[in-house]
Amino acid sequence: MAKHDPDVDAWFDRYDNPQRELVLAVREAILDADDRVNEVIKWQAPTFTYKGNIASFYPKTRTHASLMFHRGAALPDPDGLLEGEGDVSRIARFLDADDLVAKRNALQTLIRAWIAQQDGG
Template sequence: MSKSKDIHDPKSVTEFIQKLEPEFSKLIEEIRVAVLETDKSVSEQIKWNSPSFFYNGEIKSFNPNEYKRDILVIHTRKNEALLVFPTGNVMDNKSGILEGDYADGRKMINFKTIEDFERKRNDFKEIIKDWLTKVEK
């Protein structure tokens, strides 16, 4: 079993969000809150120059290039939040909010407004919960 080497660093995530335009920062903060309130086994950090969320518990050993601990990364670009799930292909996408069919297994969700996020918030949280059930502990 491998313990997370990722470092829970909410301060750096807060600082990142505070540098964004005020309206856009509200969207990113709403996404952040939704991810973190889903389960206490989710932590946050800045990784790949973006707010990132990962599973912080014990997990079976794995090749680091498989990103089995990483849940999602929020790429902020031109006032839209592109959420990348590195292992999104393992998630149950009943709601259809996950997009993409990439060979490396990633899936994405794009949010442009708080209203768009709020409409999909419950489906989004279900995706996170489903991902957590697939962690190989």
């Protein structure tokens, strides 16, 4: 069962964005990936953690949901979900609810890969 942080719930209560429902659905997909994933507010946005920062939302994006994986370049990405060329971070974009459904397994695979790396596996 997903663990919702009250501070993150309060942030979403104030979140005025046309993609609010999509961002909430991405949140649930991440929290449902593994019970050990937590959420906090960092950098004025919901951030998902497990033994470090996994990913944070770009809250100002108004045309899609955008999620920055802080060390995404180090994650295996067999489904090609992550975008970017940098040495460290990568971005996952979700255009709408159907796009999230199509990418949900790939997203959860990335979350589980992070956890495995943090646990030394």
